Amino acid sequence: MSFFASVEMAPGDPILGLTETFVADPSANKINLGVGIYVDEQGRVPMLASVREVEQALATAVRPRGYLPIDGLAAYNRLTRELLFGAESPLLAAGRVATAQTIGGSAALRVAADVLKQVAGAGAKIAISDPSWGNHHVIFRTAGFELLQYRYYDAASHGLDIAGMLEDLSRMEPGTVVLLHACCHNPTGVDPDAAQWQQIIDVLKERQLLPFVDMAYQGFDQGLDADATAIRLLAASGIEAFVVVNSYSKSFSLYGERVGAxxxxGSNRDEAARLLSKIKQTIRTIYSSPSTHGAALVAGVLGSAELRDRWELELGGMRTRIHEMRAGLVERLAAHGAPDFGFIQSQAGMFSYSGLSKAQVHRLRDEFAIYALDSGRICVAALNRDNLDTVASAIAAVCR
Ligand SMILES: Cc1ncc(COP(=O)(O)O)c(C=O)c1O
Structure with missing residues (x-):
């Protein structure tokens, strides 16, 4: 009998499973709106020129690859803090932020979950938006957290249920971790505005909840600083402790390099130093230290005034294209006589909860070879000038 005979098949990832079905579909004009990455007008993952410049410099100055420190490249961590909090943030001057380079945003979430579980102990609880990115639940459940939900998406208005959200948060026990998407909420595309963020933060402070901000799409909605509004307001709120995880997968188009932090x-420099020691202890037991290349690319761009300007332009280009595709889809849907989809333009980032039902999503796939998630989530970045009209006409057809 094999040692592994009793191993059961783990459930597949629904998003990756959809891509497999898409790849196997023989239709010539198939379109995949189920993806979770930014692709350009030609449907390709962009290679940013700012990144390429650093890449080429690294290739000509080939260096030995020793281990990075457990918490990664120091310059990368410093530049990350500046991007998240603003270079002039008093939190940075006070040494209150402990930052570690991680293997994408995913490992940042996992390391944070393990550290927080140690602090919170047996009764660790986390509140997650309904709905949220599926990995959030799995990561925190695996780390031993009890999962709670707060109301977030309002299906009737296709917007934010701010009243429900505030009411649910105000009922949470003190010490509960509250997971928040900084911007470009995945999967809905629905974000609080600055005034709503302030209301949310007031409740977090009053109820003594621990804010935990996940920022995977900085720069994809309004710009680098505007998209960090939640973090900036938290920093100014007087809340002493909070957590931020971030990813450069999308903003640098470096998905496979696994760059996050x-x-x-903490409330002071000493607390931050103790937090960093716990972060490092945790990383040591999972992957020991992060990899060199992706962090060198990001630090190379962010650390050069000229390359950073170029990167901001390139990031702005991705952002503008997403806005154009949102506007274009709304306009084409109206032209095809579909019901009002104007809310798509109020949503932010790569994703949109389209409001399409599971049955409509299946019709799109079966009759038009257009793939979306059963939840109705579409990736707006997968739209382009060539496929926009086809998609709009198919959506209008399944809405009739
Ligand atoms: C909300 C959210 N958080 C975190 C991540 C993880 O990013 P990474 O690919 O860098 O691990 C993603 C990626 O899709 C995401 O959507």
């Missing part, structure tokens, strides 16, 4: 904010 975990920042834990």
């Amino acid at each position: 975990l920042s834990m904010i």
